[in-house]
Amino acid sequence: MILRLLQHRGADGVRSVIAARGDAAHVVPGVESVRALAQRAIAAGQDLASAVAACGEGAAFDLAAERARLIAPIDHDDPAHLIMTGTGLTHLGSAEGRDKMHRDAAAATTQTDSMRMFLAGVEGGKPAAGAIGQQPEWFYKGDGTQLVGPGEALTMPGFAQDGGEEPELAGIYLIGADGRPHRLGFCLANEFSDHVTERWNYLWLAHSKLRQASLGPELIVGLTPDHVAGSSRILRDGEIVWEKPFLSGEANMSHSFANLEHHHFKYPLFRRPGDVHVHFFGTATLSFADGVTTQPGDVFEIEAAPFTLPLRNPLARDPAPADALATVGVL
Known part of the structure; x- marks a missing residue:
């Protein structure tokens, strides 16, 4: 099943990365941006899917309910x-x-x-x-x-x-x-x-x-x-x-x-x-x-x-x- 990565900014300003497959989605623990996740994958010699799996599975995420707080799926601090x-x-x-x-x-x-x-x-x-x-x-x-x-x-x-x-x-x-x-x-x-x-x-x-x-x-x-x-x-x-x-x-x-x-x-x-x-x-x-x-x-x-x-x-x-x-x- 295709892996989709999204970025979310909560009402409190806290950012998170979301991994979704089919109708299921969850927070990727320990990373605040797709760029940071990709940097981790490159350093470990992994692909992105393996890097997501290595982070474990965080809380379930409701894409429909939080859609308005989804931001661009890639960005840079600078x-x-x-x-x-x-x-x-x-x-x-x-x-x-x-x-x-x-x-x-x-x-x-x-x-x-x-x-x-x-x-x-x-x-x-x-x-x-x-x-x-x-x-x-x-x-x-x-x-x-x-x-x-x-x-x-x-x-x-x-x-x-x-x-x-x-x-x-x-x-x-x-x-x-x-x-x-x-x-x-x-x-x-x-x-x-x-x-x-x-x-x-x-x-x-x-x-x-x-x-x-x-x-x-x-x-x-x-x-x-x-x-x-x-x-x-x-x-x-x-x-x-x-x-x-x-x-x-x-x-x-x-x-x-x-x-x-x-x-x-x-x-x-x-x-x-x-x-x-x-x-x-x-x-x-x-x-x-x-x-x-x-x-x-x-x-x-x-x-x-x-x-x-x-x-x-x-x-x-x-x-x-x-x-x-x-x-x-x-x-």
């Missing part, structure tokens, strides 16, 4: 040491939505750069074991200050032109003392982006990705998903205004997880001991591609098996005026 990044055009069909945004910039008979990147991934994104495949599109999202927990608002900056959902899987990693990345597992994620900015010119992709992102409450341990099928929807005033199925997992991707991981962690600056990495693996499903314009107050809802809890985040806009955000003093 947010600067949690790095959020992602790769795009990684899913079969992912070029369609991107191409809709960019095709006006090129003649109808000319492939866009997005389509060329996608097709290169289809051809070389799943190399044989031990081989290095085609490198993907890559982007930086921010540090731990940009990580939003389940139920919290995803807030677009005052200067943003759009705030749109991206239902994805995110890989969670901890860099060991020897500089080796260790994958802790996968989370359901909303890789929140500004698609209007990106549509104007794909070279603004970097700007469009500098936004918050959210993780579902569960970290799936010991599983490399081959096929994940779920739904992404937007609710406005309690009514569904858009809904669409989405697919992820390697069977639905043009790149393997191993290839995407290689092309991220090949850079030494991403192998700094003690750092946490949250890496978003891309999607083929966007409400923006279907002409939807989101509004503050909308609620994004993403759900997919084998995750048992959905990820919900309301949309908000930062009220700070754009001209007050980047005032630079001169010394």
Whole structure:
């Protein structure tokens, strides 16, 4: 049965790690964070499931009753040491939505750069074991200050032109003392982006990705998903205004997880001991591609098996005026 790890903060502020299998859940004694549990596992040469078993079984935990107090399943005491990044055009069909945004910039008979990147991934994104495949599109999202927990608002900056959902899987990693990345597992994620900015010119992709992102409450341990099928929807005033199925997992991707991981962690600056990495693996499903314009107050809802809890985040806009955000003093 799949092991799921969650983090909980009680009304008294005390944190705990929760282990869940099926409908049963219990407190993991002696650890206050998934990161600390992972550090213990690395030091002992164990996998996470063995580390959980070695801690023993604490009190039973009611996930339904305490759902509002579940926080993001990974974090870092120093947010600067949690790095959020992602790769795009990684899913079969992912070029369609991107191409809709960019095709006006090129003649109808000319492939866009997005389509060329996608097709290169289809051809070389799943190399044989031990081989290095085609490198993907890559982007930086921010540090731990940009990580939003389940139920919290995803807030677009005052200067943003759009705030749109991206239902994805995110890989969670901890860099060991020897500089080796260790994958802790996968989370359901909303890789929140500004698609209007990106549509104007794909070279603004970097700007469009500098936004918050959210993780579902569960970290799936010991599983490399081959096929994940779920739904992404937007609710406005309690009514569904858009809904669409989405697919992820390697069977639905043009790149393997191993290839995407290689092309991220090949850079030494991403192998700094003690750092946490949250890496978003891309999607083929966007409400923006279907002409939807989101509004503050909308609620994004993403759900997919084998995750048992959905990820919900309301949309908000930062009220700070754009001209007050980047005032630079001169010394």
